[in-house]
Amino acid sequence: MSTPSGFDELIHPSTRLSVVALLAATEWADFSFIRDSLSLSDSALSKQLHTLEEAGYLEIHKEGGGRKRRTKVRLTSRGRTAFEGHVAALRAIVEGAGPTAAPATPPPDPGQTSDPTTQQHHAEAHR
Incomplete structure:
Protein backbone atom coordinates (compact mmCIF):
# COMPACT_ATOMS: atom_id res chain seq x y z
CA MET A 1 0.00 0.00 0.00
CA SER A 2 1.37 3.41 -0.92
CA ASP A 36 -0.03 19.91 31.24
CA SER A 37 -2.61 18.62 28.75
CA LEU A 38 -0.06 16.29 27.14
CA SER A 39 1.86 15.42 30.34
CA LEU A 40 5.18 16.55 28.88
CA SER A 41 8.22 18.09 30.53
CA ASP A 42 9.13 21.67 29.62
CA SER A 43 12.18 20.48 27.69
CA ALA A 44 10.31 17.78 25.75
CA LEU A 45 7.59 20.23 24.72
CA SER A 46 10.12 22.95 23.85
CA LYS A 47 11.95 20.56 21.53
CA GLN A 48 8.74 19.58 19.71
CA LEU A 49 7.57 23.18 19.41
CA HIS A 50 10.95 24.23 18.02
CA THR A 51 10.81 21.49 15.36
CA LEU A 52 7.30 22.50 14.33
CA GLU A 53 8.21 26.19 14.35
CA GLU A 54 11.22 25.59 12.08
CA ALA A 55 8.90 23.84 9.61
CA GLY A 56 6.63 26.89 9.62
CA TYR A 57 3.78 24.95 11.22
CA LEU A 58 3.40 27.13 14.28
CA GLU A 59 4.14 30.53 15.69
CA ILE A 60 5.51 31.10 19.18
CA HIS A 61 4.89 34.41 20.93
CA LYS A 62 6.62 35.30 24.21
CA GLU A 63 5.34 38.11 26.33
CA GLY A 64 6.41 39.58 29.65
CA GLY A 65 9.69 38.86 31.36
CA GLY A 66 11.26 36.99 34.23
CA ARG A 67 8.86 34.84 36.25
CA LYS A 68 5.87 36.52 34.57
CA ARG A 69 6.94 35.44 31.10
CA ARG A 70 4.20 33.71 29.13
CA THR A 71 4.70 31.69 25.98
CA LYS A 72 1.75 31.37 23.64
CA VAL A 73 1.60 29.07 20.64
CA ARG A 74 -0.65 28.82 17.61
CA LEU A 75 -0.81 26.92 14.36
CA THR A 76 0.02 28.88 11.24
CA SER A 77 -2.16 28.44 8.17
CA ARG A 78 0.56 26.18 6.79
CA GLY A 79 0.46 24.08 9.98
CA ARG A 80 -3.33 23.86 9.93
CA THR A 81 -3.29 22.77 6.27
CA ALA A 82 -0.60 20.16 6.99
CA PHE A 83 -2.58 18.82 9.97
CA GLU A 84 -5.82 18.59 7.99
CA GLY A 85 -4.00 16.82 5.15
CA HIS A 86 -2.38 14.40 7.58
CA VAL A 87 -5.70 13.59 9.26
CA ALA A 88 -7.26 12.96 5.83
CA ALA A 89 -4.35 10.66 4.93
CA LEU A 90 -4.73 8.73 8.19
CA ARG A 91 -8.46 8.32 7.50
CA ALA A 92 -7.66 7.00 4.03
CA ILE A 93 -5.24 4.47 5.52
CA VAL A 94 -7.79 3.33 8.11
CA GLU A 95 -10.63 3.10 5.60
CA GLY A 96 -8.40 1.21 3.17
CA ALA A 97 -7.59 -1.37 5.84
CA GLY A 98 -11.21 -1.82 6.92
CA PRO A 99 -12.97 -5.18 6.70
CA THR A 100 -14.73 -6.02 3.44
CA ALA A 101 -17.02 -8.60 5.03
CA ALA A 102 -19.11 -8.53 8.17
CA PRO A 103 -16.98 -9.02 11.27
CA ALA A 104 -16.99 -12.48 12.78
CA THR A 105 -19.06 -12.92 15.90
CA PRO A 106 -16.99 -13.69 18.96
CA PRO A 107 -17.21 -17.22 20.35
CA PRO A 108 -19.66 -17.62 23.23
CA ASP A 109 -18.38 -17.27 26.77
CA PRO A 110 -18.07 -20.79 28.23
CA GLY A 111 -19.93 -19.67 31.35
CA GLN A 112 -22.79 -18.24 29.31
CA THR A 113 -25.47 -19.88 27.23
CA SER A 114 -28.15 -18.45 25.01
CA ASP A 115 -30.84 -20.74 26.43
CA PRO A 116 -32.81 -18.71 29.04
CA THR A 117 -33.87 -21.86 30.94
CA THR A 118 -30.26 -22.98 31.31
CA GLN A 119 -29.27 -19.45 32.36
CA GLN A 120 -31.96 -19.47 35.06
CA HIS A 121 -30.86 -22.87 36.38
CA HIS A 122 -27.22 -21.75 36.31
CA ALA A 123 -28.09 -18.64 38.32
CA GLU A 124 -30.13 -20.62 40.83
CA ALA A 125 -27.28 -23.10 41.34
CA HIS A 126 -25.01 -20.22 42.43
CA ARG A 127 -27.39 -18.83 45.04
Missing part, protein backbone atom coordinates in the same frame (compact mmCIF):
# COMPACT_ATOMS: atom_id res chain seq x y z
CA THR A 3 1.37 6.34 1.47
CA PRO A 4 -1.64 8.56 0.77
CA SER A 5 -1.22 12.14 -0.34
CA GLY A 6 -1.06 14.52 2.61
CA PHE A 7 0.66 12.11 5.00
CA ASP A 8 3.15 14.26 6.91
CA GLU A 9 6.18 12.55 8.44
CA LEU A 10 6.96 15.65 10.51
CA ILE A 11 3.55 15.68 12.20
CA HIS A 12 3.14 11.91 12.47
CA PRO A 13 5.16 11.14 15.64
CA SER A 14 2.63 10.87 18.44
CA THR A 15 3.90 13.79 20.53
CA ARG A 16 3.89 16.22 17.59
CA LEU A 17 0.55 14.92 16.38
CA SER A 18 -0.88 15.50 19.87
CA VAL A 19 0.54 19.05 19.98
CA VAL A 20 -0.83 19.94 16.55
CA ALA A 21 -4.23 18.36 17.28
CA LEU A 22 -4.49 20.36 20.50
CA LEU A 23 -3.55 23.59 18.72
CA ALA A 24 -5.97 22.88 15.85
CA ALA A 25 -8.84 23.21 18.30
CA THR A 26 -7.93 26.75 19.38
CA GLU A 27 -6.52 30.04 18.16
CA TRP A 28 -3.72 30.39 20.77
CA ALA A 29 -2.66 28.11 23.65
CA ASP A 30 -0.36 28.78 26.59
CA PHE A 31 2.78 26.69 26.82
CA SER A 32 1.77 25.50 30.29
CA PHE A 33 -1.67 24.39 29.04
CA ILE A 34 -0.09 22.31 26.25
CA ARG A 35 2.53 20.89 28.61
Whole structure:
Protein backbone atom coordinates (compact mmCIF):
# COMPACT_ATOMS: atom_id res chain seq x y z
CA MET A 1 0.00 0.00 0.00
CA SER A 2 1.37 3.41 -0.92
CA THR A 3 1.37 6.34 1.47
CA PRO A 4 -1.64 8.56 0.77
CA SER A 5 -1.22 12.14 -0.34
CA GLY A 6 -1.06 14.52 2.61
CA PHE A 7 0.66 12.11 5.00
CA ASP A 8 3.15 14.26 6.91
CA GLU A 9 6.18 12.55 8.44
CA LEU A 10 6.96 15.65 10.51
CA ILE A 11 3.55 15.68 12.20
CA HIS A 12 3.14 11.91 12.47
CA PRO A 13 5.16 11.14 15.64
CA SER A 14 2.63 10.87 18.44
CA THR A 15 3.90 13.79 20.53
CA ARG A 16 3.89 16.22 17.59
CA LEU A 17 0.55 14.92 16.38
CA SER A 18 -0.88 15.50 19.87
CA VAL A 19 0.54 19.05 19.98
CA VAL A 20 -0.83 19.94 16.55
CA ALA A 21 -4.23 18.36 17.28
CA LEU A 22 -4.49 20.36 20.50
CA LEU A 23 -3.55 23.59 18.72
CA ALA A 24 -5.97 22.88 15.85
CA ALA A 25 -8.84 23.21 18.30
CA THR A 26 -7.93 26.75 19.38
CA GLU A 27 -6.52 30.04 18.16
CA TRP A 28 -3.72 30.39 20.77
CA ALA A 29 -2.66 28.11 23.65
CA ASP A 30 -0.36 28.78 26.59
CA PHE A 31 2.78 26.69 26.82
CA SER A 32 1.77 25.50 30.29
CA PHE A 33 -1.67 24.39 29.04
CA ILE A 34 -0.09 22.31 26.25
CA ARG A 35 2.53 20.89 28.61
CA ASP A 36 -0.03 19.91 31.24
CA SER A 37 -2.61 18.62 28.75
CA LEU A 38 -0.06 16.29 27.14
CA SER A 39 1.86 15.42 30.34
CA LEU A 40 5.18 16.55 28.88
CA SER A 41 8.22 18.09 30.53
CA ASP A 42 9.13 21.67 29.62
CA SER A 43 12.18 20.48 27.69
CA ALA A 44 10.31 17.78 25.75
CA LEU A 45 7.59 20.23 24.72
CA SER A 46 10.12 22.95 23.85
CA LYS A 47 11.95 20.56 21.53
CA GLN A 48 8.74 19.58 19.71
CA LEU A 49 7.57 23.18 19.41
CA HIS A 50 10.95 24.23 18.02
CA THR A 51 10.81 21.49 15.36
CA LEU A 52 7.30 22.50 14.33
CA GLU A 53 8.21 26.19 14.35
CA GLU A 54 11.22 25.59 12.08
CA ALA A 55 8.90 23.84 9.61
CA GLY A 56 6.63 26.89 9.62
CA TYR A 57 3.78 24.95 11.22
CA LEU A 58 3.40 27.13 14.28
CA GLU A 59 4.14 30.53 15.69
CA ILE A 60 5.51 31.10 19.18
CA HIS A 61 4.89 34.41 20.93
CA LYS A 62 6.62 35.30 24.21
CA GLU A 63 5.34 38.11 26.33
CA GLY A 64 6.41 39.58 29.65
CA GLY A 65 9.69 38.86 31.36
CA GLY A 66 11.26 36.99 34.23
CA ARG A 67 8.86 34.84 36.25
CA LYS A 68 5.87 36.52 34.57
CA ARG A 69 6.94 35.44 31.10
CA ARG A 70 4.20 33.71 29.13
CA THR A 71 4.70 31.69 25.98
CA LYS A 72 1.75 31.37 23.64
CA VAL A 73 1.60 29.07 20.64
CA ARG A 74 -0.65 28.82 17.61
CA LEU A 75 -0.81 26.92 14.36
CA THR A 76 0.02 28.88 11.24
CA SER A 77 -2.16 28.44 8.17
CA ARG A 78 0.56 26.18 6.79
CA GLY A 79 0.46 24.08 9.98
CA ARG A 80 -3.33 23.86 9.93
CA THR A 81 -3.29 22.77 6.27
CA ALA A 82 -0.60 20.16 6.99
CA PHE A 83 -2.58 18.82 9.97
CA GLU A 84 -5.82 18.59 7.99
CA GLY A 85 -4.00 16.82 5.15
CA HIS A 86 -2.38 14.40 7.58
CA VAL A 87 -5.70 13.59 9.26
CA ALA A 88 -7.26 12.96 5.83
CA ALA A 89 -4.35 10.66 4.93
CA LEU A 90 -4.73 8.73 8.19
CA ARG A 91 -8.46 8.32 7.50
CA ALA A 92 -7.66 7.00 4.03
CA ILE A 93 -5.24 4.47 5.52
CA VAL A 94 -7.79 3.33 8.11
CA GLU A 95 -10.63 3.10 5.60
CA GLY A 96 -8.40 1.21 3.17
CA ALA A 97 -7.59 -1.37 5.84
CA GLY A 98 -11.21 -1.82 6.92
CA PRO A 99 -12.97 -5.18 6.70
CA THR A 100 -14.73 -6.02 3.44
CA ALA A 101 -17.02 -8.60 5.03
CA ALA A 102 -19.11 -8.53 8.17
CA PRO A 103 -16.98 -9.02 11.27
CA ALA A 104 -16.99 -12.48 12.78
CA THR A 105 -19.06 -12.92 15.90
CA PRO A 106 -16.99 -13.69 18.96
CA PRO A 107 -17.21 -17.22 20.35
CA PRO A 108 -19.66 -17.62 23.23
CA ASP A 109 -18.38 -17.27 26.77
CA PRO A 110 -18.07 -20.79 28.23
CA GLY A 111 -19.93 -19.67 31.35
CA GLN A 112 -22.79 -18.24 29.31
CA THR A 113 -25.47 -19.88 27.23
CA SER A 114 -28.15 -18.45 25.01
CA ASP A 115 -30.84 -20.74 26.43
CA PRO A 116 -32.81 -18.71 29.04
CA THR A 117 -33.87 -21.86 30.94
CA THR A 118 -30.26 -22.98 31.31
CA GLN A 119 -29.27 -19.45 32.36
CA GLN A 120 -31.96 -19.47 35.06
CA HIS A 121 -30.86 -22.87 36.38
CA HIS A 122 -27.22 -21.75 36.31
CA ALA A 123 -28.09 -18.64 38.32
CA GLU A 124 -30.13 -20.62 40.83
CA ALA A 125 -27.28 -23.10 41.34
CA HIS A 126 -25.01 -20.22 42.43
CA ARG A 127 -27.39 -18.83 45.04
